[in-house]
Amino acid sequence: MATSPVASSTVGIPRSRVRQLMAASVGNVVEWFDWYTYSFLAIYFSKQIFPETSNSLVPLLSGFAVFAVGFFMRPLGGLLVGAFADRFGRKAAMTFTIILMGGGSLLLAVTPTYAAAGVLAPIVLTLARLIQGLSVGGEFAAATTFLVESAPPGRHGLFSSFQYVSTTIGQLLASGLAAVLAKSLSEADMGSYGWRIPFVVGAVISLVGLWIRKGAEETSTVAAEIREGKAERPALFEFLVRYPTKAALIVGITVAGTVSYYTWTTFLPTYAQLTVKFDKADALTVGTISLLFFMVLQPLLGMLSDRIGRKPMLIVFGLGFLILPVPLLGMLSNSFASLLFVQCLGMVFLGCFTSISAAVNSELFPTRVRAAGAGFPYSLTVAIFGGTAPLIGTALQEAGNMHLFPWYVSALALISTCVYAFALKETKDQPLS
Numbered sequence: 001m002a003t004s005p006v007a008s009s010t011v012g013i014p015r016s017r018v019r020q021l022m023a024a025s026v027g028n029v030v031e032w033f034d035w036y037t038y039s040f041l042a043i044y045f046s047k048q049i050f051p052e053t054s055n056s057l058v059p060l061l062s063g064f065a066v067f068a069v070g071f072f073m074r075p076l077g078g079l080l081v082g083a084f085a086d087r088f089g090r091k092a093a094m095t096f097t098i099i100l101m102g103g104g105s106l107l108l109a110v111t112p113t114y115a116a117a118g119v120l121a122p123i124v125l126t127l128a129r130l131i132q133g134l135s136v137g138g139e140f141a142a143a144t145t146f147l148v149e150s151a152p153p154g155r156h157g158l159f160s161s162f163q164y165v166s167t168t169i170g171q172l173l174a175s176g177l178a179a180v181l182a183k184s185l186s187e188a189d190m191g192s193y194g195w196r197i198p199f200v201v202g203a204v205i206s207l208v209g210l211w212i213r214k215g216a217e218e219t220s221t222v223a224a225e226i227r228e229g230k231a232e233r234p235a236l237f238e239f240l241v242r243y244p245t246k247a248a249l250i251v252g253i254t255v256a257g258t259v260s261y262y263t264w265t266t267f268l269p270t271y272a273q274l275t276v277k278f279d280k281a282d283a284l285t286v287g288t289i290s291l292l293f294f295m296v297l298q299p300l301l302g303m304l305s306d307r308i309g310r311k312p313m314l315i316v317f318g319l320g321f322l323i324l325p326v327p328l329l330g331m332l333s334n335s336f337a338s339l340l341f342v343q344c345l346g347m348v349f350l351g352c353f354t355s356i357s358a359a360v361n362s363e364l365f366p367t368r369v370r371a372a373g374a375g376f377p378y379s380l381t382v383a384i385f386g387g388t389a390p391l392i393g394t395a396l397q398e399a400g401n402m403h404l405f406p407w408y409v410s411a412l413a414l415i416s417t418c419v420y421a422f423a424l425k426e427t428k429d430q431p432l433s
Helices: 005-012 017-049 059-073 074-088 090-109 120-150 156-184 187-192 195-214 221-227 238-242 242-278 280-308 310-323 325-330 334-355 359-365 369-385 389-398 401-424
Strands: none
Touching: 017 090, 017 120, 017 156, 017 187, 017 195, 017 242, 017 280, 059 120, 059 242, 059 369, 074 090, 074 195, 074 221, 074 238, 074 369, 090 120, 090 195, 120 156, 120 359, 120 369, 156 242, 156 280, 156 334, 156 359, 187 195, 187 238, 221 369, 238 242, 238 369, 242 280, 242 310, 242 325, 242 359, 242 369, 242 389, 242 401, 280 310, 280 334, 310 334, 310 359, 325 334, 325 401, 359 369, 389 401
């Protein structure tokens, strides 16, 4: 059905693109601050929530297992919230996701210890992560399409980059606060109450994100037509029935990106602690510095993709992570400079993926099914390969085979590089359909 002129002018073209960026980005900061606070502090609270065993790695392994469980709610969030965004608009969906994330963070903050509540403690922790996983999956589906649809022609890459600018700000705040607490509090205090503080902060600032998102303007003309009765609602799996090849393509595009992202931005400090006995507090400090560097890269690489295209950027990323993980992770030592160099160099190549991920995914689908079409296969791939990266790394360490982990990252990079080179068509100059 054709889009009405009125709908196109009042919904399709926002009055202030800067305001649109702020609305998506601030909410996304809150989402990812809460999400990453868990991974940064798991090494402190895992012994409080899970029963002690003779193997000191088992509580940490259990903590990362719950981290992975939260990821498996992300496909459901990508599907359901994505479908909601396609039917009722991106703004309504983004309001829903930030409320969910604030509630999940508050639940984490009040999770009882195993000593106080027994098996109820890991149950509450798991429930909170399931809530957050649903929210994060839906956030990607709604916020990425919102960002790209808010961009002027020829600037999809630049606007897309703010997905990971805001994600990195949230992660940076989580890492920074965790580093400050680790430096300020003793190990015992961090384990008893210090780890709860960031979750309380996340619950509070989610209200700020909710308020800012109230000023966003809707970008989906189809959602406007559905509300006015001028168009039928898309079916839940319409994107998969009508565009199965594109859904499969997103899986191939994302496989290497997600495992590389969670390895380099989330698990690497823990990896250094497990393999070369890197100091916990120093590892968090290195992570904070490298994340700041990573954030600055995003808009620069996004603008570069608007000039040279998405495909060359993805191929550079794929080749980088095909070749570099084994030598880079192999050269880690317990020196501050070693970890900083390894993390920052990897992030240069990683940025070639993260800066344009939202643009590539959104440019593959029409507006009618864009949120669900981009959100579900992406979130499913992230759940299978990204969320399990810390778990696989920790399990390999427990088995005495940590040297295999870099080869695992490179193997997935090989798969995606083949997709970039042989299956992906350039989308840079295509208008959003």
